Amino acid sequence: MKIKNITDVFFDLDHTLWDFDKNSALTFEKIFEINTLDFDIQVFLKHYVPINFKYWKLYREDQVTKEDLRFGRLNDTFLEMDVQVDPNLINKLSDDYIIHLSSFNHLFENTFETLDYLKSKYKLHIITNGFDEVQHKKMSKSNILHYFETVTNSEMVGVKKPNPKIFNYALETAKVKAEQSIMIGDSYEADILGAQNIGMEVLFFDINNITLDRNIIQIDNLASIKNYL
Known part of the structure; x- marks a missing residue:
C-alpha cells in the first residue's frame, strides 16, 4: 500500500x-x-x-x-x-x-540503499532533538549529510519534538505543507505523535518491538519503507 x-x-x-x-x-x-x-x-x-x-x-x-x-x-x-x-x-x-x-558511525542496515531509493523520488530532511554540535558531525562522518535538503535540530528552534513548533519550523524551512510530508522515526511520543498532531503522515521505525494498537504503519527495517513510498 x-x-x-x-x-x-x-x-x-x-x-x-x-x-x-x-x-x-x-x-x-x-x-x-x-x-x-x-x-x-x-x-x-x-x-x-x-x-x-x-x-x-x-x-x-x-x-x-x-x-x-x-x-x-x-x-x-x-x-x-x-x-x-x-x-x-x-x-x-x-x-x-x-x-x-561522532568518531563511530555505524548506520542501521539498508540506510544507504533506502536513502538512494528515496532521493530519486522525494526531497529528504532531518528533524532531530540531538545536540547541534554533534548531529552535523554524525551525518557528515557517516556520509549521509548530502542526502538531505534541510536539517532541523531542537537547539536551532528552541523547542524539542514533539512540540509542534519544531515540525512547523522544519516544514517552513523545506517550503512544504504538512499533508505532503511524512515523518519516519523511532520515538512514538516525539516523532509519531508529534508529526501526526500537525497533520503529517508517519512511519514508525519500531526497533524495540513495540506493538501499537493503533492504525499506524510499523516497520523494523529501513528497506521496508519501499513498500509504502
Missing part, C-alpha cells in the same frame, strides 16, 4: 538512521580507556541506557537542561553502580563523550 501525495520525507536521526546504541557503547569504551577507568562496559550500559532514556524524556519536556542531562545521566549511573567518581571527572567524561561520539 503506497502512501500517496507525498513530496517530502522527514527522518529522525538517532535510533532511526544512525545506530546510536552501538556507537554510544563504542564511545564509552574509548573514553574509559582514555581516562584509565576499568569498568565492565556491559554492566555500565545496563544501568546507563535506561537512565539516559529517562533524562532524554525529561529534556524533551524541558524539565532538565542540556547540562543537567549530560552530567546527571553519568552521575546517576555511577551512583547506581555504587562507584565513587569525582564530579570533575564526570564533567570530563561528559565532554569526552561528546567529542568522540
Whole structure:
C-alpha cells in the first residue's frame, strides 16, 4: 500500500538512521580507556541506557537542561553502580563523550540503499532533538549529510519534538505543507505523535518491538519503507 501525495520525507536521526546504541557503547569504551577507568562496559550500559532514556524524556519536556542531562545521566549511573567518581571527572567524561561520539558511525542496515531509493523520488530532511554540535558531525562522518535538503535540530528552534513548533519550523524551512510530508522515526511520543498532531503522515521505525494498537504503519527495517513510498 503506497502512501500517496507525498513530496517530502522527514527522518529522525538517532535510533532511526544512525545506530546510536552501538556507537554510544563504542564511545564509552574509548573514553574509559582514555581516562584509565576499568569498568565492565556491559554492566555500565545496563544501568546507563535506561537512565539516559529517562533524562532524554525529561529534556524533551524541558524539565532538565542540556547540562543537567549530560552530567546527571553519568552521575546517576555511577551512583547506581555504587562507584565513587569525582564530579570533575564526570564533567570530563561528559565532554569526552561528546567529542568522540561522532568518531563511530555505524548506520542501521539498508540506510544507504533506502536513502538512494528515496532521493530519486522525494526531497529528504532531518528533524532531530540531538545536540547541534554533534548531529552535523554524525551525518557528515557517516556520509549521509548530502542526502538531505534541510536539517532541523531542537537547539536551532528552541523547542524539542514533539512540540509542534519544531515540525512547523522544519516544514517552513523545506517550503512544504504538512499533508505532503511524512515523518519516519523511532520515538512514538516525539516523532509519531508529534508529526501526526500537525497533520503529517508517519512511519514508525519500531526497533524495540513495540506493538501499537493503533492504525499506524510499523516497520523494523529501513528497506521496508519501499513498500509504502
